[in-house]
Amino acid sequence: MDRRHFLRTGVAGLSAAALSSMIRPAARAEGIAADLAVVRGKSVSAAVTRAVEALGGIGHFIKQGETVLIKPNAAWDRTPELGATTHPEVVATLVRLCKQIGAGKVIVADRTCHDAKKSFQSSGILEAAEKEGAVVMFEDLTYSARTFGGEGMKEWSLLDLYINADKVINVPVVKHHGLSKMTCAMKNWFGAVGGKRALLHADIHTTVADLAAACRPSLTVVDATRVLLDNGPTGGSLDDVKVMDMVAAGYDQVACDAWACTLMDMKWTDLGYLKKAAERKIGETDLAKLKVEKLEL
C-alpha cells in the first residue's frame, strides 16, 4: 500500500465514521508540495508564510469568499513568551494570508480555560488577529450536539463556528501536558467542544483520538517558536520554556503531532493518542512515510 493510497483509504473510512459536516479533507497538492513543512527562522511571519507555501500555498486550502475558522490555543491568561498559548504572530500571519487570497470572513475562536477575554488579551492573539482584519470570538460561543461516533465519545457538543465554517485551520502550540504528556494539534480540539470538558480526561488518549477523527482541519500550522517543556499546560516560568524558532505546516494533524513530540524528546509511540491514531488509521504517525520538507530561513 503506497502512501497516497493509505491516506485516501484513511480519509474515506473516516468520512463514513463521522458526520460529513465535520470533515473537510484537503486534497494533497500534486507535484511540488510536501506533506509536512518544517521551517526554522527568527521571523515568525516569514516562517509561517514559507511553511504554507511549501504545502502548495494558502490558495490550495482556502478559496475566495469562504468563511475560515482559525482555531489557536488561547486557553490561558498567559503572555506569549511563556509558551502556554499560540504565538500571536502565527495567528496574525494566517489571517493575513487568508485575507490576501480573498477569503470572506476570517474568524479566530477558542473556548478558553481561564477567562476568555483575559486569555485572548494576554496571549496577544486578540490584538494581533483583529489588526489583520479577523473577527475574534470568545464570548457567548454556542455549541450544537453532534454525533462523534468515536470509541469513547459517542455524542458531544461542538462549536457552531466550527460546524458552520467552510474551512478550518488548526493552529496549536506544542507544549507539555500533565496527563497526555504533550498537547499539540489533536488535543487542540478540546477548545472546540462544549459541555463539561473535565469529564473528557477520564480516558484522554481515546478522547483525543476521537476528537482528531471527527475534527479534521484543512490545514494545521504548529507553533514551536518556543516550547513549554514542563509544568504545562499553564507553565508560568521561563525556566521551562525553550526557544526553538520553528513552525510546521501539514495536511495531517496526526503527522504534525508525530513531528511535534520529537521536539520534546519523545517518539510517537510514547503518546497514547498517537498510538490509537495509528491503530485506527486516523492519520500517519510514521514520518518516514511522508514527504517532510525542512527549511531554514
Add this chain to the structure above:
Amino acid sequence: MERGKGGGGYAAWRSARIGIQLLFLAGALALLYLGQSRFLVGLSPLLGLLQALAAGFGLVLVSGAVVLAVTLVAGRWFCGWVCPVGTLQQCFGWLGERVASRGERAREISKRLGWKYLVLAGTLVPVVFGVSWAGWLDPLAVLTRGVEALDGLLGIDRREDWVPSGMLVADGLLLLLLVAASARWTRLWCRHICPLGAGLGAAALASRVRILRDPDSCTRCNECLRVCQHGCIDGKQWFSAECNYCLNCLVACPTRALTLATGAHGGALVDRLPMRSRRSFLASALAGGALGAAMVRRTVEVRGFPPDLIRPPGAVPEEHFLRRCHRCGACMRECPFDVIRPVLAEGGLAATFTPKLDFSVSYCRLNCDRCGQACPSGAIQPFSLDVRKPDTKAPLRVGLAYIDVSRCLPWAYDKGCVTCNEFCPTSPKAVKLVPVPGSDLNGPRVDPVQCIGCGACEFVCPLPLPAIIVTSANESRHPDNHVTLRGSEGGVYGP
C-alpha cells in the same frame, strides 16, 4: 391650600437640594461602577471613626471627617443632600405617595425615631473590645454590598458565569427591602435604623443652623409634617437631631411661619435626641458591649484558625482584620473574578459580612491585586504582583489545598483526571501528578511549599463535592498556622 406658595425663596434652595441629591446618587453609582468603591465608603464618618477606634489607630478618612465637621457646625445635611441611600428612599417615598395617591395624610412624629440611637449604642460599645459591626448597617456599606449583589443577580456588568451565594443574596435583599419599604413608610431606614444617621443626629445637636417657627403666624395646620419625609416637625415641635434639611416644610408653609436661620431657640425646637428614656439607651449600649465581647472571645480566642475562612491575599492577621474591616464589600465589588464573598459565621459572629474567598463560585487569579487596592480600611493591605508570580520563591499564600483520595477520580475510582493539575497556576506546579499504586494512572498530589491556596483546583474539580479543597493552613498572615512550612519556606508573611 396651595403648595409652594410660601417659602420665601426656599423653593430654589429645595430645587438645588434635589439636584445635588441626584448628582451625589449618580456619583455614588459612578464610583461603584468605575472601580472606586473605596471612596464611596470613605464618605461615612461612622465607618471611618468607629473602625479607627476599634483598630486603635488614627485612620479617619478625610471625606468622612469633612462630613462630621459639617454636621457639627450646620446639622445633618448629609442625610438629606448627600447620602445616596437617603436619596433612593426619598425618590421612592415621593413615588409611593403619588402612586398610592393617599392625599393628605394625618401623621404624627414617629414614636420610634429613637430606635436608631439604640442601634448606634449597640455599635459603639463593642469598639471597646476591638470589634465594630457598623458596616452591617452603615448605608454606604449596605449600598456597596447591595449593588454588588443585585448586579450579579440581574446580570448587569458581571461575568456570565456569576453565581449567587448566600450572604450576598441577603445583601441584595436588604437593599431592595430598604428601598421598597420607603415607598410605604418614607425614609423608614433613615428614621428608625440607620446608625450613621443616628451618629450624625447626635453630632447635629451642636449645630446652630435651625428651622425657626414664628408662633404668631403659625396656624398649626401641620402642612410641614405632611411634606416632611423624615417626620421631624409639626406645629408644636422640631427635632434638630432628626432634620436633614430637605427644606420641604419651608417651601410648603402657607403662612411663612418657618425660616432657616442660625441662632437661638426658635420656640418649637426640641434640642434633644428623640429617645424614650436614657435607661433604654444604656441598656442597648450594655447589650451591644456584652455581645461584642462575646463575639470577640468566640472568634479570636476559641476558634483559632477556621479552616474555611480564606481571607483575600494581603489580609492582615485575623485579630487586626476584624478590627479594621469595614464590612463594606468594596473588595467584593472590585474583585474582577467575583471570588470574594461575604462571610456568614465561618469566622464567628464578629466576622459576619467580612470578605472571604469562596472557591465554589470562582478562584483567585495570580495576576491580580485589585482587592489590595480596593480596601479602604487597611484590612487588606496593598500587595505587590511580584509575590504573585507563578515562579516566585516568596509567594503570598492564602491557604493550602488538600486532596481527598477517597473521592478523587484517579485515586478512588481508577478514572483518569487532570483538571486540578492543568489549572494549577504556579510553576513548578503545586498540584503534581504521581503514579497511583495498583493503577496505570497518575493522580494529583499537593506540594505544600508550592501551593498558595488560590483555589483554582477546587473550583475546576469535576466532582460536585470537590476532591481537592483549600483550607486556611499555611496562610501567610498567620505564621502559627504554617502547618507544612518550615523556616524560610514560609515566604512573605502578611503585611
